Amino acid sequence: MHKIIKAKGLVDVAGKRVVSDPVVLIDGEKIAAVRTREEASLLPREAEVIDLFDKYLLPGMINCHAHLVLPGDGTTLETWVQNSNEMFLLTAARNARTALMSGITTMRDCGGRDGVTYALREAVEKGIVAGPRLILSGRMLTITGGHCHPFHGEVDGPDGVVRAVRQLLKEGADFIKIIATGGGTTGTHPEWAAFSPAELAAAVETAHRVGKKVSAHCRGI
Structure with a gap:
């Protein structure tokens, strides 16, 4: 079924211009053509028409x-982590929908808990909940008692x-998130290094061996 918007x-980002009075043809889930109103006669007549009048179209943001599992309302980490994974999942689903409705079509989530974000991605892909395309690290790797250890x-x-990197990749992580320094978690400090150089190298080498990248939380060093 075709749709015309x-x-x-x-906003044509690649062309660095704004196209006036655009007519966009959607074929399934793909943009098939972009025309102006003067060229609208070239598009399928049976298509459903959505007229946004005074609105502007732009590419989805990234x-x-x-961190989809966090509430974003000022609640401290120590308080929030007392919640169950079920509450984390519901919060993540709400945040994903809010992001999508704000024009974000891809999100790179840099750390959830257990399998929560994987479950959310599956729900989005199956159409159970609305959300953007998700690129996930799964759990953040941290030293014992380190930042984000809950x-x-x-x-x-x-x-x-x-072993931990291999397990994350087995679970479906798109990249690895490692906590290289302390942070806001009680008992840690942003200027304190966490993993040793040998541990960091082990994470990077293991991920790179299978074509995956590593992202690091790193403050103050």
């Missing part, structure tokens, strides 16, 4: 660093790091 303008990603030693 009409609007006042279209959020490169998110998210259940504690690991120590190069061998332990290798």
Whole structure:
């Protein structure tokens, strides 16, 4: 089924211009053509027409660093982590829908707890909940007692790091998130290094061996 979207303008990022009076043809889930109102006669007549009148169209935005399981309302980490994974999942679903309705069509989530964000991604892909395309790290890897340790990603030693990275990749992680320094978690400090150079190298080498990247929380060093 074809759809035609009409609007006042279209932000063409690649062309660095704004197209006036655009007419966009949607074929299934893909943009098939972009025309102006003068060229509308070239488009299928049986298509459903959505007229946005004075609105502007623009490409979907990308959020490169998110934590969907967090409430974003000022609640302290120590308080929030007392909640169950079920509450984390419901919160993540709400945040994903809010992001999508705000024009974000891809989100890179840099750390959840257990399998919560994987479950959310599956629900989005199956159409159970509305949300953007999700790129996930799964659990953040941190030293015992390190920053974000309540998210259940504690690991120590190069061998332990290798096993943890392999497990995350097995679970479906798109990339690895590692906590390289302290942060806001009680008992840690942003200027304190966490993993040793050997542990960091083990994480990167293991991920790179299968074509995956590593992202690091790193403050103050």
